[in-house]
Amino acid sequence: MKTIIIGGGLAGLAAAYRLAGRDEITIIEKEPEPGGMASSYAVNSSNTKTGTYHIEKYYHHIFASDMELISLIEELGLGSRLEWLRGTTGYFFNGKIYPMNTPLEIMRALPLLDVVRLTWLVLKAKSIKDRTPFDEITAKQWILDTAGESVYNNFFLPLLSSKFGDNKEKVSAAWLLGRVQIRSNRGAKGERLGYMRGGFYALIEAMAEKLKEKGCKIIKGSVYRIDVVNGAVKGVVVDGKRIDCDRVISTVSPHSLEKIIDSKLSGIDTDINYQGTACVLFGLREKVMDDIYWLNIKGDVLFGAVIEHTNFIPGSDYGEHLMYVTSYFQNPESVLWKKSNDEVAELYLKGLEKLFPGFRKNVKWWRLRRDLDTAPVYETGYGKKVLPYKTKIKGLYLAGMFSEANYPERSMNGSIVAGFKCAEAVNNSE
Ligand SMILES: Cc1cc2nc3c(=O)[nH]c(=O)nc-3n(C[C@H](O)[C@H](O)[C@H](O)COP(=O)(O)OP(=O)(O)OC[C@H]3O[C@@H](n4cnc5c(N)ncnc54)[C@H](O)[C@@H]3O)c2cc1C
Structure with missing residues (x-):
């Protein structure tokens, strides 16, 4: 054949x-x-x-639940390259970076009642075995019903906006439950993520x-x-x-x-709706954030997250510091798709200067990768598609x-x- x-x-x-x-x-x-x-x-x-x-x-990066991938890495004799490291996260809002790794850090960033309600939501999400019925309910509705408006606005809305843009209100609760369940490999000091040294x-x-x-x-x-x-x-x-x-x-x-x-x-x-990604990788002279790998952003900038790779994998592996700056976009009319590479990088650089004054001087080189079909939009009813x-x-x-x-x-x-x-x-x- x-x-x-x-x-x-x-x-x-x-x-x-x-x-x-x-x-x-x-x-x-x-x-x-x-x-x-x-x-x-x-x-x-x-x-x-x-x-x-x-x-x-x-x-x-990968998660402990990625069993088949981990087995394949072993089968190919590459097991010794796979390492489990602390993947620290933070949240930029109101002009400040809030680390979000430990319960204490989350308590510093959110009102106490929101933390209690968020904890309840996580426990409830983890207890749900069959996600099928949640395919027809929006994530927004389920969060509002489970934890209320304040948790939705303060915690989930910026995350949903950065991940799904204009489609944020269409995304299903089944997707949200899946995400919460995957991301529960969290010890007292934060989440452990897998990466293959050498890439x-x-x-x-x-x-x-x-x-x-x-x-x-x-x-x-x-x-x-x-x-x-x-x-x-x-x-x-x-x-x-x-x-x-x-x-x-x-x-x-x-x-x-x-x-x-x-x-x-x-x-x-x-008829499956996809979204695109525009991601600039910067090679840098100096490290930018103290100890944050993944920073979600709520602010007046064109990107939704900044990922300082060398706060996850040591910069000594590369002889320099590396940072991704990224955004999803929902249609090919987006400036992130229409503008030239230089223009997109410039738009990101302008935003980065607001977050990290002097960033531009730190840049040695940059490369942009963008594609239209980088992730399905998990809208309600997606399970049937x-x-x-x-x-x-x-x-x-x-x-x-x-x-x-x-x-x-x-x-x-x-x-x-x-x-x-x-x-x-x-x-x-x-
Ligand atoms: C921004 C971003 C971050 C991600 N982060 C993670 C992460 O942290 N952890 C994780 O596990 N996964 C992550 N992923 C997801 C992961 O990379 C993908 O799910 C996976 O690599 C998809 O593999 P695939 O073979 O299904 O699709 P693709 O990788 O899209 O492969 C399809 C291939 O088809 C080729 N092709 C398309 N049209 C044609 C044609 N007409 N003729 C010939 N070839 C064609 C394309 O060039 C492409 O190589 C991320 C993805 C993106 C975009």
């Missing part, structure tokens, strides 16, 4: 990993390197032993290497049509060239899929951020599970 996998992100690599050796597999990836949303920059640095280091284009680049490289050993090809190209004849996949068209195949696994967003296949013919519901691994078209399979494994939050673990489950669906149907 000849299988084409569209997309060399983690879902595509994971599906290939499980099918390689059995089938003739070709992964077609439009970018020069595999990795998709989890890919990295190679940065030249005379301050490191090798003269180069890798750092994710978008900030990445998740090593994982992607090891997967790609194993695939090549097993005869799988990874080629650069953009698929612009999936050919379906009499209800069965017959091939794909890549950069004007037709490649015959018996099976296609597509890992691209539903929005991109509808451009390469007739969705009426396929019966695939491509997740796409199946096996479609009605013979030979067409799907895996990615839109899969059930990535609900209620997309992650590297979710895309690996989606790839594995998709491979299982392939195996089960033949």
